[in-house]
Amino acid sequence: MGNESGIRKAINGVLYGNRLTVMIRILLGAMLIFSGTLKITDPASFGQMVAQYEILPTMLIPYAASLIPALELLLGLTLVIGLTVRASAGIAAILMTAFITFITINLFRGRTFECGCFQSRILGLGFSETVSPWLVVRNCIFLAGFVIILRAERHLLSLENFVEKIRLNNLEKTKYE
Amino acid sequence: MPASTKLISRRLLREMLVILVTAGAMGIVINLVHPRGFILISRPALEARKIVTISAEEARIKYDAGAVFIDARDRDEFNAAHIPGAVNVPALDVENHKSGLDFTFLQKPAELVLYCDGPACGASAMLARAIQERGYSRTIYIIGEGIPEWESRGYPIDREKGNGK
Numbered sequence: 001m002g003n004e005s006g007i008r009k010a011i012n013g014v015l016y017g018n019r020l021t022v023m024i025r026i027l028l029g030a031m032l033i034f035s036g037t038l039k040i041t042d043p044a045s046f047g048q049m050v051a052q053y054e055i056l057p058t059m060l061i062p063y064a065a066s067l068i069p070a071l072e073l074l075l076g077l078t079l080v081i082g083l084t085v086r087a088s089a090g091i092a093a094i095l096m097t098a099f100i101t102f103i104t105i106n107l108f109r110g111r112t113f114e115c116g117c118f119q120s121r122i123l124g125l126g127f128s129e130t131v132s133p134w135l136v137v138r139n140c141i142f143l144a145g146f147v148i149i150l151r152a153e154r155h156l157l158s159l160e161n162f163v164e165k166i167r168l169n170n171l172e173k174t175k176y177e
Numbered sequence: 178m179p180a181s182t183k184l185i186s187r188r189l190l191r192e193m194l195v196i197l198v199t200a201g202a203m204g205i206v207i208n209l210v211h212p213r214g215f216i217l218i219s220r221p222a223l224e225a226r227k228i229v230t231i232s233a234e235e236a237r238i239k240y241d242a243g244a245v246f247i248d249a250r251d252r253d254e255f256n257a258a259h260i261p262g263a264v265n266v267p268a269l270d271v272e273n274h275k276s277g278l279d280f281t282f283l284q285k286p287a288e289l290v291l292y293c294d295g296p297a298c299g300a301s302a303m304l305a306r307a308i309q310e311r312g313y314s315r316t317i318y319i320i321g322e323g324i325p326e327w328e329s330r331g332y333p334i335d336r337e338k339g340n341g342k
Binding site: 151 | 184185189192193196197199200201203204205207211213214215216225233334
């Protein structure tokens with residue numbers, strides 16, 4: 001019974017926002033920075049990866065291939081430094097849902113190809129990963145992480161928390177002046 | 178959960194919009210300065226680039242290289258005189274969605290050269306757009322001065338028997 005309440009306490013702690021939430025936020029942010037930077041170095045091959053999914057119209061591929069890496073990089077940076085954390089986590093969750101949908105549609109079509117998740121052909125860097133059910137599971141884990149950050153009410157070790165602390169301190173000081 | 182910290186607030190949506198706009202601007206700037214960036218071009222501009230006007234001489238070179246010639250004029254005009262081997266696809270019939278039009282030439286790997294009576298007839302341009310709408314993504318060539326220029330240069334013409342020419 002005591003054990004059960006301990007687990008519940010730990011879950012509530014993560015959901016409210018504790019050190020584990022901070023770790024999830026920084027790890028996922030770093031992952032987005034890594035992924036976005038790799039894609040920015042080689043937009044052409046990322047465009048080809050996007051085209052392989054055969055979901056977006058051809059005309060939209062260059063726009064998507066320009067936006068997604070920049071978005072990943074920006075979301076990663078804001079999550080790591082802790083600025084507009086909930087909004088960043090919200091967009092990252094939507095992005096992850098889109099990735100999961102695109103991969104699942106192609107799995108149903110019976111197609112397997114390089115997912116283009118963490119890759120830069122021009123740098124010869126990245127992990128070679130093919131579209132598979134495991135990829136869906138992994139992205140669902142990432143999605144859960146972003147939802148936890150989105151739901152959390154407190155973000156320790158974040159710029160917005162720091163700014164809020166300064167603001168509250170100043171309020172206290174000026175209160176009796 | 179208190180109202181101030183509800184899951185989706187106006188402030189959250191506003192911040193999300195700011196992030197999306199910033200990322201969009203970042204994407205465009207990165208793409209502009211990137212040595213391997215995309216050439217971002219709108220659909221109408223790209224399609225306009227894929228319809229190229231050429232002279233009868235250039236058309237002759239393509240003719241000799243096995244290009245498919247499409248006559249965009251009416252059936253009667255085509256029967257009276259046309260470039261040998263040309264396929265007749267009247268632009269007006271395509272515009273009016275008439276049945277029985279043969280578009281099998283689109284499957285051929287050869288280049289497409291369209292012609293009508295000249296720059297003022299407009300049928301070639303109309304047909305070129307209709308062909309693009311059917312999913313043809315390669316360049317379409319139009320003989321700017323049409324069949325009169327082709328004829329004036331002494332290039333081959335098939336005439337209706339008994340036409341007197």
